[in-house]
Amino acid sequence: MAAQALATSGSTQPARKLSGVERAAIVMFALGDEHGAQVWEELDDDEVRDLSAAMSNLGAIDAITVEGLLVDFVSKLSAAGSLVGNAESTERLLSQFLPRDRVGQIMEEIRGPAGRNMWEKLSNVQETVLANYLKNEYPQTVAVVLSRIRVEQAARVLAILPEEFAVDVVRRMLAMDSVQKDILERIEKTLRVEFMAGLSQATRRDSHEQMAEIFNSFDRQTETRFLTKLEEASKESADRIRQLMFTFDDLGKLDSAGIQSVLRDAPREKLAVALKGASQTMRAFIMGNMSSRAAKMLADDVEAMGPVRLRDVDEAQMIIVNVAKDLASNGQITITKNKGEEELVY
Template sequence: MAPQALATTTQNAAARRLTGVQRAAVVMFALGETHGAAVWKHLDDDELRDLSAAMASLGPIDSETVESLLLDFVGRLSATGALVGNVESTERLLQQFLPKDRVGQIMEEIRGPAGRTMWEKLSNVQESVLASYLKNEYPQTVAVVLSRIRAEQAARVLAILPEEFAIDVVRRMLAMESVQKDILERIEKTLRVEFMAGLAQATRRDSHEQMAEIFNSFDRQTEARFINKLEEASKESADRIKQLMFTFDDLAKLDSAGVQTLLRDAPRDKLAVALKGASQAMRDFIMGNMSSRASKMLTEDIEAMGPVRLRDVDEAQAAIVNVAKDLASNGQISISKNKGEEELVY
């Protein structure tokens, strides 16, 4: 074998001996501060910890191995030509740099409903979907599952289940003592493999809903610019997004009890800034649901703050809307986009 070919083979072998996270560590070192900054800011806490630990314990890596890794990385990208960003390609790429179990955790977060634990994930699954799955399980298994999720979610699932089956589940929940760890782990594994994986494959989120959430995060000038451009390209899509967006002004559709619940949780300083840039009708609506003393104090706060940047108003209004969405997701208030339509649960 020629010396050059032998050297290349040796370099490739050295690169292959590195684990996925060690390969990522080498690439990040090679990218350096300037080019690596854009990557670091997209990593979550676990990824930062794993990658930092690998970098700290990497030891000396010869320049030939570094070059081999970078060439391999660039070669994989150039060989594909155009990039296709989807779940499968993302998983394949992560498997090149991260441990298998860590990749599984990340992809589960991407595919499944939001939540750190299995029980948090189940609490974010639509109750009709969860009930449809649970009605075919043993009542004791259902009792364990419902005892681990939020009470509000469990109540909605029980209401959908066949009555006799639901009563049997309730009786078992009442008689239930502590659940053995191995049984709980077995149920969690079954839910993850059979239910959550199938749900992830079956669920495809409406792209207009996703884009509406993105537009909600824009400041009003950026939002108007994008909406106007989108209307020129596709008025139908623009109209759909506008219908799905939930804005600060939509809080006027809350009932009195909902407004008062929101006001108890909304930061007072954010509320004052939000109302500073709101219409008089919106101010009257919010203050009309406050006591005279609280309304007077809020008015004084607004008048005392002087001119406020539009960007600060947008941020404050977005913060109040997020509080409302959190309250709605916990079942404390009900919010709807348009009067007379079905409620939108966030």
């Protein structure tokens, strides 16, 4: 420390108490333009701003203080003989020159995947996969994990977890204070080693399945245009995508319990628009799985609607399809492209 160096230097002047950023400012002044240029290049915008402000407000610093600070700095390097570069030694060194909160931010970024990036990656994991892993963990561990990922992802995972378990997790999240650093690091390490590593080693998702989902999101004209072009280039790929796509007409392959679950969750106003562009077969199937009163009201809504843009019909049908997909991902219904896949052969 500069103050400690001054105390042993024989100076009769009282040592000026310097903050970490002020000590850094003195070092930068001492290095000058030529030797300090490379240091400035390594600083980010916040560090440059903080350091510049300290340098501007530093005022006059006597030579003994400058010398004591530099001697102390050099002595700490030479006393060790050799250097060990790790997170702990880096944090100790930064603490001598930068404010504590800034050091914390820098070290969190330096620690990489075990820090912020880890939670960003976890937030992008499919909620059913994450929930399936977390349901075997302690509720307190799950509470910590869900408190660190995106709220939208946490909500979807909670909805999938067993109800009593999920409620226990919610209670723990409500009562949670700041998580101790060593506990958080252990959880991060476990997730990285046991979960994320296993996830990355899993079989890569079929590219045709992924493309089928993209095509499902197209409006009808765009879907037809792309499939036609793709068929010219690769008929096999186009046929595979068609087989994998789940469309509004595929709702007709659900059993009665499945379609009734979809109809319960589907927005009524969107259902009427979706049926406006549906075939008579689909209309009959959907209305046949409703009460006579509800079916009549829906039929009246469809007839009273008048002309509807094809784009609006496509959008409404996609909303209904997504309701079915959400129910399927939660295990509430089973979606198949072909009823024959579920038939038993004797």
